[in-house]
Amino acid sequence: MAVEIELKAHVKDSEALRLLLLGKAQYLWSFEKEDTYYFPTTNSDVFKNSDIPKSGVRLRSENKTLTDGTEKKIVYVTYKTKEVRDGIEINDEKEFEVCSNQYGTITVFDEFLKMLGLKPGYSKLKKGWAFSNEGINVELLEAEKLGWFLEIEIVVNDIDDQEKMDITIGEAKKKLMGFLSELGIEKSAIESRYYSEMLNEKRG
Numbered sequence: 001m002a003v004e005i006e007l008k009a010h011v012k013d014s015e016a017l018r019l020l021l022l023g024k025a026q027y028l029w030s031f032e033k034e035d036t037y038y039f040p041t042t043n044s045d046v047f048k049n050s051d052i053p054k055s056g057v058r059l060r061s062e063n064k065t066l067t068d069g070t071e072k073k074i075v076y077v078t079y080k081t082k083e084v085r086d087g088i089e090i091n092d093e094k095e096f097e098v099c100s101n102q103y104g105t106i107t108v109f110d111e112f113l114k115m116l117g118l119k120p121g122y123s124k125l126k127k128g129w130a131f132s133n134e135g136i137n138v139e140l141l142e143a144e145k146l147g148w149f150l151e152i153e154i155v156v157n158d159i160d161d162q163e164k165m166d167i168t169i170g171e172a173k174k175k176l177m178g179f180l181s182e183l184g185i186e187k188s189a190i191e192s193r194y195y196s197e198m199l200n201e202k203r204g
């Protein structure tokens with residue numbers, strides 16, 4: 001199984017951090033991600049007894065601009081189970097690509113999900129830059145209505161033994177915290193809430 005160990009932290013000076021990352025990590029691309037989350041309707045017989053996670057099913061359109069100026073547009077569908085331990089997310093994520101370079105697919109897949117008995121809930125928009133540093137995926141981004149964040153994650157693959165997985169997760173958490181410290185970001189800046197929770201609080 002594949003597990004994501006990740007954290008996000010509030011960023012005070014995005015430009016200073018971007019320049020620091022350019023010196024410490026490999027720059028990959030700029031991106032814009034637009035997400036919509038779908039949830040079962042109350043009258044849906046199809047999903048009445050399903051295992052759809054509480055976080056819903058995410059339909060994402062992503063536009064990447066690579067270092068050579070090439071643009072790549074992708075549509076993803078994602079669902080995951082989430083857990084937060086000490087402000088760090090541990091996610092079992094399943095994801096597949098719907099279509100590349102055809103944004104009309106968004107409309108078609110939206111209709112498909114609605115036919116199955118899912119309805120769109122909240123949406124979010126994130127823009128920023130992606131980096132890589134010694135096995136750590138790094139994103140410096142602005143989340144619409146919420147401000148600037150640093151997201152860092154390590155993906156652990158194909159460990160079926162739970163004891164070994166727990167050890168690996170512990171090691172990954174230490175590595176993430178060490179990188180956060182290396183960037184000069186305090187532990188107090190870690191945000192344990194999901195973006196959905198923060199958006200709901202914004203709506204009041």
